[in-house]
Amino acid sequence: MSFAKDKLLEEVKKSMQSPGGKGKQGLSLVVIGHVDAGKSTLMGRLLYELGRVDDRTRTANERNSTKAGKSSFSWAWGLDGTTEERERGITMDVALQSFSTTQRQITVLDAPGHKEFIPNMISGASQADCALLVVDASTGEFEAGFERGGQSREHLILARSLGIAQVIVAINKLDQVQWEKNRYDEICALLRPFLVQSGFHPSKTTFVPVGAMLGVNLAACEGDDAKQLLEWYKGPTLVDLLDNLEPPSRDIVSPARIPISNIFKGQGSGTSISGRLLSGVIQVGERLRVLPGDETAVVKSIEVEEENVPWAAAGSNLTLALVSVDPIQLTIGSVLCPPTDPVPLASTFTAKIIIFDVQVPIISGATVELFHHSRDVPATVSKLIATLDRTSGKIVKSNPRVLVKASSAEVQITLRAMGSSNARPFPLEPYAVNKAMGRILIRREGETIAAGVVTAILG
Numbered sequence: 001m002s003f004a005k006d007k008l009l010e011e012v013k014k015s016m017q018s019p020g021g022k023g024k025q026g027l028s029l030v031v032i033g034h035v036d037a038g039k040s041t042l043m044g045r046l047l048y049e050l051g052r053v054d055d056r057t058r059t060a061n062e063r064n065s066t067k068a069g070k071s072s073f074s075w076a077w078g079l080d081g082t083t084e085e086r087e088r089g090i091t092m093d094v095a096l097q098s099f100s101t102t103q104r105q106i107t108v109l110d111a112p113g114h115k116e117f118i119p120n121m122i123s124g125a126s127q128a129d130c131a132l133l134v135v136d137a138s139t140g141e142f143e144a145g146f147e148r149g150g151q152s153r154e155h156l157i158l159a160r161s162l163g164i165a166q167v168i169v170a171i172n173k174l175d176q177v178q179w180e181k182n183r184y185d186e187i188c189a190l191l192r193p194f195l196v197q198s199g200f201h202p203s204k205t206t207f208v209p210v211g212a213m214l215g216v217n218l219a220a221c222e223g224d225d226a227k228q229l230l231e232w233y234k235g236p237t238l239v240d241l242l243d244n245l246e247p248p249s250r251d252i253v254s255p256a257r258i259p260i261s262n263i264f265k266g267q268g269s270g271t272s273i274s275g276r277l278l279s280g281v282i283q284v285g286e287r288l289r290v291l292p293g294d295e296t297a298v299v300k301s302i303e304v305e306e307e308n309v310p311w312a313a314a315g316s317n318l319t320l321a322l323v324s325v326d327p328i329q330l331t332i333g334s335v336l337c338p339p340t341d342p343v344p345l346a347s348t349f350t351a352k353i354i355i356f357d358v359q360v361p362i363i364s365g366a367t368v369e370l371f372h373h374s375r376d377v378p379a380t381v382s383k384l385i386a387t388l389d390r391t392s393g394k395i396v397k398s399n400p401r402v403l404v405k406a407s408s409a410e411v412q413i414t415l416r417a418m419g420s421s422n423a424r425p426f427p428l429e430p431y432a433v434n435k436a437m438g439r440i441l442i443r444r445e446g447e448t449i450a451a452g453v454v455t456a457i458l459g
């Protein structure tokens, strides 16, 4: 069944008012934190507690991880999919899982903690509404994840820069410190001011003590393993907090935008892509334009939360089967959109950015890497237009010579040509037109140096 677009919008609005299907509001969650904080263990155990992983799979995971000499990773085994991930015991790609709580249908993006995989983390966080930060409470470990160069700090700043406003902090491995209340309080006290500085409102930040491996305070806080924690903790479980996350408002009226985050080229059965529908609505049978390029594709099926659906609305993390398209034209980072409302292509644009804690200031002509959803491209900061007051946004100085750490500025960015070929423009929109399409991150030599929003496309 396919609807005319205005009919479809009516249908979507109706189902949003009285949340349809399963009667739950959906949202997506990126799991972030320092390497080895226990992100995969926590998600693996949580999925088990919620009945998403059966005992047979659990036993098989236990057996296989023990055989590989990594028994402590048995809970993570279910999530860390590829052989290399299992051998190294770290998550590299972004794993996608889903589960439901009483009121929410949650899609989880388990992002890798290792520094060299920050681009995957950016891809994960740019598809999420909320973040779950996992920190390791063991002596010295929390500190390592949080000091300069630690991933807890960087992940939080990146998540906020990508538009995530709500965060749950799970303070994990408390079994390692005998469930000491003092250690929990100490970590909360260290994190609170940092979260505020990074732009998270205190009312949108919650903390929860957990023991991922033992399954303490994930779905329930009971049994022998939870005894010590129960002596001083009477608050919500992790699932209670997840159940109370607020789904952000969805922009269903703007044209559809789907940055491709993954491509699966099947044999014979066509090609599938996965990504997040940032705005608008789409339906089966619809023709979409692939940008950059001249190609179009027809949506053969839409899968959301492992179910085939006739249509999907903004905020859905979906998999689309596409037909009538040459798969070569599909690349990670390309954007699918209606042929009548294509995304502009940019090779030069202006942006308002915030400079992070950089050691080397940014000068005009600085070569950088530009991140937009799952795409990263070489670029140049081609002009420093003005430094801005961080709170009012007013111009402090026009044509500054350098941009130093913690400053705010308007700059012009130009894509850089690779070798002999010209830089290929890529799909981008001003933040004022489409929030989710207008956010960028700027990195240099493996370090994130700035984040910002696109103000104008110049060409």
Ligand SMILES: Nc1nc2c(ncn2[C@@H]2O[C@H](COP(=O)(O)OP(=O)(O)OP(=O)(O)O)[C@@H](O)[C@H]2O)c(=O)[nH]1
Binding pocket: 033, 034, 035, 036, 037, 038, 039, 040, 041, 042, 072, 073, 074, 076, 089, 090, 091, 092, 111, 112, 113, 114, 172, 173, 174, 175, 176, 210, 211, 212, 213, 214
């Ligand atoms: N003692 C204790 N160990 C834990 C707990 N949670 C996780 N671990 C251990 O910590 C190690 C790292 O766990 P992972 O779940 O792989 O960590 P991760 O954060 O997903 O790591 P990356 O994916 O590499 O970023 C494993 O050896 C786990 O068994 C816990 O609650 N208590």
